[in-house]
Amino acid sequence: MARYLAGRLLAIVPVVVLVSVAAFSFIHLLPGDPVIALIGTSGQSLTPQQLQAKRHDLGLDRPLPVQYLSWAGDALTGDLGRSAVTHQTIVKALRDRFPITLQLAVASFIISLLIALPTGIVAAYRRNSLLDRVMTVFALAGVAMPSFWLGILLILVFAVQVHWLPPSGYVSFGSSAREWLRHLLLPALTLGAVQAAVVMRQTRSSLLEVLNEDYVRTARAKGLAERKVVLLHALRNALLPVVTVAGLQVSRLLGGAVVIETVFALPGFGRYGVDAIFIRDYPVVQAVVLVTAVIVVLTNLFTDLLYGVLDPRIRYA
C-alpha cells in the first residue's frame, strides 16, 4: 500500500506543476501590460515612471522563472494575491465564498447518489423491465440536459407557479436553518439531478456485469438471500467503477457550480470567478482557476487511493 500511495503522490507532482505554470502564465498571456492586469484599470492613468515603479514593487521586472517561483511560494503559503478591483486579499474573499460552493457541491453530490444508486441497482436487477426503460430514458435525458435550463425550469415550477421555494439568493445556516435549506434545495437538486444521470448509468452497467460473475452464482447457490447477494456480494464490487465516475464528477460539479450559482444568485466561489471576468479582476480569475484545478487533482488522487483501499488487487499489483 505504501508503494501504491507513493507512486500516486509522485504522479501528481508534474501535473500540479504544469497546472500552476498555466495559472501563473494567465496574467502574462492577457493582452496588455501585466501591471494593469494586477492593479486594475486605475493603473491606466499612471505616468510611465509611476508604472515602472509599480512594476518594480510587484516584482514584474524580474525574470519570469523567478517570478513564477515567488508566486508559487506565496500560493503554497496561502497568499493568492489581491483583487485588482477591491484590493482585498483574495484568500479572505475565498474564505467567505468557498463554504457556499462546498455546501452546494456536497448537497448535490449526496442528492445525486441518493437518486443514482437505488435507481441504478433496480434498473440493473430488473433489466428490460418498464422501470429499467423509464430510468434509462431519464438518464439519457439527464446527460443531455443543460443544468442551467433545468434550474430555470425548476424556478418556474417551484418558485413562480406554486411559490413553495425562493427563486434565488442565499441565507446562512446560522441566521435561519429553515431558510438556508429552502434556498439551497433547488440549486442542489438541479446540480444533483444532472450528476445523477451519469452515476446511474455507470451503476447499472457495472452491476449488470458483476451479476453474471461466478461468485454471485456461488453466493446464490449456497442459499444466501437474494437481497444479500445483490447488496453485499455484487454491489461491493460493482461500486468500484462507480467510485471512479463519482470522483470524476467533482470536476463537473465545480464547473456546474459556476453556472448554477449564476442561475440561483448564490454568492459562491464560481460566481466570484465569473463576476471577476466581467470587471476584469484578473488576479481573482487566476486564483479561482488555480484553486479549482488543485481541488480536482486532489480529488482524483483521493479517488485513486479509495480505489486502492476498496480493491486489494490494485494495492498489490
Next chain:
Amino acid sequence: MAASATPAALSAPTTQRLRDAALLRLAGRLLRDPVICVATLFLLAVVVCAVLAPLIAPYGPNEINPFATLQGPSSRHLLGTDENGRDVLSRVIFGSRVSLSVGFISVGIAVVVGVPLGLVAGYAGRAADSVIMRLMDAILAFPALILALAIVAMLGQGINQIMIAIGVTSIPVFARLVRAQTLSLKTQDFAVAARAMGAPARRILARHVLPNTLAPVIVQGSLGMAFAILAEAGLSFLGVGIKPPTATWGGMLQKALQATHHAPTLAIFPGVAIFLTVLALNLVGDALRDALDPRLRGRTQDAR
C-alpha cells in the same frame, strides 16, 4: 474483369467498393432503429435550419417590435416574442447557426490537435508519451467550463474565441483515445510487418494506424459536438460567450431567467432546442459506437 486481373490491379477500386458497401450496411443497420432514425432526421432538420435560416425564419433574428414585447405564443409569433419584441421562433432558428458552427469547429480544432498528439504519444516512446500525456492531464485538471472561461478572458469575447476555448478543453479526450488505439494497433501484425519491411514511422502511422483510429474518433466527435454545444450554451448563458444581439440559445436563456415572472414561455424553447440537439447527438454517437465496435456491442447486448 475480376478473373483476369492481378491482385494489384484489383485492390484499389475493389476495396473502395467494399468500403462503400460496408458503410451502406452500417447506415442501414443504424436507421433500422426508430429512435436513431428520428434522432438523425432531427439533426438533419437542425442543419437545414442553420443553413437556410434566413429563408425559413418568419422574421429577422434582430427585428425589434416595441409594440409586441413579451407576447405569448400566437399565430403571428408561433413561439411568442422577447423583451424587445423579437420573434422567438426566428431567434431559435438563427441560434442553431451558432450552436452547430461552434460544435463543428471546436471539435475540428480538438481533432486536428489531439489526434496527432495521441499518435505521437502512443508511438514515439516513453519520453514523448509522458510529456504529452502529463500536458493532457494538466488540461483535464481544469473543469472544462472554468478553463474555457479563462481562455475567453485571455482572448476576448466572440465566436472564434469560443470555438478555440472549447476546442482546447476537448483536445485531451481525442489525444487519450488515439493514444490508446495506437498503443494496441502498433503491436498488431500488419504494423509489425510494415515496420519489419523498413517502413518509416510516419508511413506506418499514416497508412496503418491512423485509418484504424478513425471510427472511434468519429464516434467521439459526435459526442464531443454534444459537449461543445452544451459548453457554448453555458458560456453564452453566463454572458461571457457570444455577445448579444447575436441569437444564441444560451444567451436567450440568460434573458429568459431575468423574465421568469412575466414571460415564463421564453425559457422553454431555446432550452428545448439545446436539449433535443444534444440528446440526438448523444443517441447517434452511442449507436455509432455500438455499430462500429463489435466487441462493445457484444458487451452491451449481454449486459442488457
